Amino acid sequence: MNQKNYKFWFATGSQDLYGDECLAHVADHAKTIVSELNKSGRLPFEVVWKPTLIDNATIRKTFEEANNDPEVAGVITWMHTFSPAKSWILGLSEYRKPLLHLHTQFNREIPYDTIDMDFMNENQSAHGDREYGHIVTRMGIERKVIMGYWADEAVQDRIASWMRTAIGIMESSHIRVVRVADNMRNVAVTEGDKVEAQIKFGWEIDAYPINEITKYVDAVSKGDIDALTQEYYDTYDILLEGRDEKEFREHVAVQAAIEIGFEKFLKEKDYQAIVTHFGDLGSLKQLPGLAIQRLMEKGYGFGAEGDWKTAAMVRLMKVMTGGMKDAKGTSFMEDYTYNLVPGEEGILQAHMLEVCPTISDGPIGIKVCPLSMGDREDPARLVFTSKTGPAIATSLIDLGDRFRLIINEVDCKKTKKPMPALPVATAFWTPRPNLATGAESWILAGGAHHTAFSYDLSAEQMGDWAAAMGIEAVYIDADTTIRTLKNELRWNEVAFRR
Numbered sequence: 001m002n003q004k005n006y007k008f009w010f011a012t013g014s015q016d017l018y019g020d021e022c023l024a025h026v027a028d029h030a031k032t033i034v035s036e037l038n039k040s041g042r043l044p045f046e047v048v049w050k051p052t053l054i055d056n057a058t059i060r061k062t063f064e065e066a067n068n069d070p071e072v073a074g075v076i077t078w079m080h081t082f083s084p085a086k087s088w089i090l091g092l093s094e095y096r097k098p099l100l101h102l103h104t105q106f107n108r109e110i111p112y113d114t115i116d117m118d119f120m121n122e123n124q125s126a127h128g129d130r131e132y133g134h135i136v137t138r139m140g141i142e143r144k145v146i147m148g149y150w151a152d153e154a155v156q157d158r159i160a161s162w163m164r165t166a167i168g169i170m171e172s173s174h175i176r177v178v179r180v181a182d183n184m185r186n187v188a189v190t191e192g193d194k195v196e197a198q199i200k201f202g203w204e205i206d207a208y209p210i211n212e213i214t215k216y217v218d219a220v221s222k223g224d225i226d227a228l229t230q231e232y233y234d235t236y237d238i239l240l241e242g243r244d245e246k247e248f249r250e251h252v253a254v255q256a257a258i259e260i261g262f263e264k265f266l267k268e269k270d271y272q273a274i275v276t277h278f279g280d281l282g283s284l285k286q287l288p289g290l291a292i293q294r295l296m297e298k299g300y301g302f303g304a305e306g307d308w309k310t311a312a313m314v315r316l317m318k319v320m321t322g323g324m325k326d327a328k329g330t331s332f333m334e335d336y337t338y339n340l341v342p343g344e345e346g347i348l349q350a351h352m353l354e355v356c357p358t359i360s361d362g363p364i365g366i367k368v369c370p371l372s373m374g375d376r377e378d379p380a381r382l383v384f385t386s387k388t389g390p391a392i393a394t395s396l397i398d399l400g401d402r403f404r405l406i407i408n409e410v411d412c413k414k415t416k417k418p419m420p421a422l423p424v425a426t427a428f429w430t431p432r433p434n435l436a437t438g439a440e441s442w443i444l445a446g447g448a449h450h451t452a453f454s455y456d457l458s459a460e461q462m463g464d465w466a467a468a469m470g471i472e473a474v475y476i477d478a479d480t481t482i483r484t485l486k487n488e489l490r491w492n493e494v495a496f497r498r
């Protein structure tokens with residue numbers, strides 16, 4: 001995933017009004033918190049203690065150093081005592097990375113029997129964090145605020161979750177999308193302003209003629225193709241379904257050549273996401289199916305029919321979930337068809353071929369079947385069903401004057417019965433709060449039929465990422481009603497007006 005060895009700095013605010021003994025306690029307490037956070041095993045990245053910040057010059061210097069250290073992905077701030085917030089203005093105004101305000105306190109309980117004014121002066125986060133929070137709000141700086149006791153697992157998990165958002169913010173500008181096909185003719189929602197996307201998200205989106213990449217496919221050696229084809233045969237169930245064994249293997253080998261050739265192209269030219277289009281395949285013998293599924297599994301972003309926005313979002317969400325223990329998967333996805341039986345409502349999710357195997361549940365098979373679209377030979381694809389449980393589906397749309405990220409919490413389920421005649425990987429989910437309100441909200445908000453989908457990220461994380469990018473986020477979840485959603489969309493028209 002090419003991620004750096006990111007770290008987060010822990011910066012404690014105080015002042016020199018309370019004497020050296022107090023400052024020594026402040027430093028000790030902060031060191032204890034940092035050490036316990038690291039020992040908890042719940043954070044995906046290391047926290048690094050920084051000397052207590054008590055004046056303008058050191059605060060400014062610390063934030064400058066954080067800006068300039070490529071391994072620092074964010075600063076966690078906490079006011080142990082009161083820290084006059086004007087001291088933070090210069091440092092904060094120059095700071096450019098993710099900011100977390102951890103509103104916590106070293107002691108959990110008020111020490112009823114011994115508490116005196118010295119204790120109160122030393123342990124006044126309730127006081128100092130409000131002064132600090134005020135200046136961050138007044139300066140209009142986007143930041144995360146997490147309140148709670150630092151040793152609580154729930155608080156640590158929220159810090160962990162924010163760290164992944166911070167990685168998304170840091171890594172967004174390293175996403176480069178290659179377009180080897182333009183947007184599908186006449187399709188609206190997959191279009192968008194690529195210049196604005198680079199301004200807002202830092203994405204580089206470049207076009208190449210399709211035959212630039214097919215040259216790489218044609219150049220793959222027979223030995224390499226045979227080896228990867230054998231790997232497929234060793235890894236997946238071969239579902240011949242009456243096809244000739246030799247002919248089947250030849251079809252699978254076409255996808256092996258595409259996987260190797262595409263990956264070489266992407267690596268050589270430093271792209272982390274790709275779009276294709278069934279109508280623009282150049283000399284490719286098949287629409288990339290199995291090949292794209294494998295590339296997504298390796299961490300590449302993908303969007304079909306030229307959908308570079310979704311390709312970049314899939315890559316972003318794979319970066320945010322990189323290295324996650326027990327990850328359930330992240331994929332490109334498409335809303336296809338409904339089940340409208342009362343009590344069993346949901347949306348069957350699939351694509352022509354390109355669903356990421358990270359979301360699979362149980363065995364993965366290979367099938368070779370005709371594709372009704374395009375004019376190439378029957379493509380090989382991986383087929384499977386997907387995991388159950390909560391997940392999010394996101395859609396980044398261009399409204400003409402701005403981007404909007406729509407985030408829907410969904411509940412993934414098994415379909416009532418298997419679908420033996422359907423030769424594609426699938427998922428099935430019910431959007432929250434229910435199918436009717438969820439789908440009505442999605443359509444009112446302008447969401448696409450393509451989504452970037454993940455079991456491993458929360459709506460809160462994606463909304464925080466959107467906020468950091470300065471774009472609108474619309475949540476569709478258990479609390480959504482059509483009346484509130486329509487008002488929210490109406491108000492956002494004003495709030496996000498340029």
Ligand code: MN
Nearest residue numbers: 304305334450
């Ligand atoms: Mn599509």
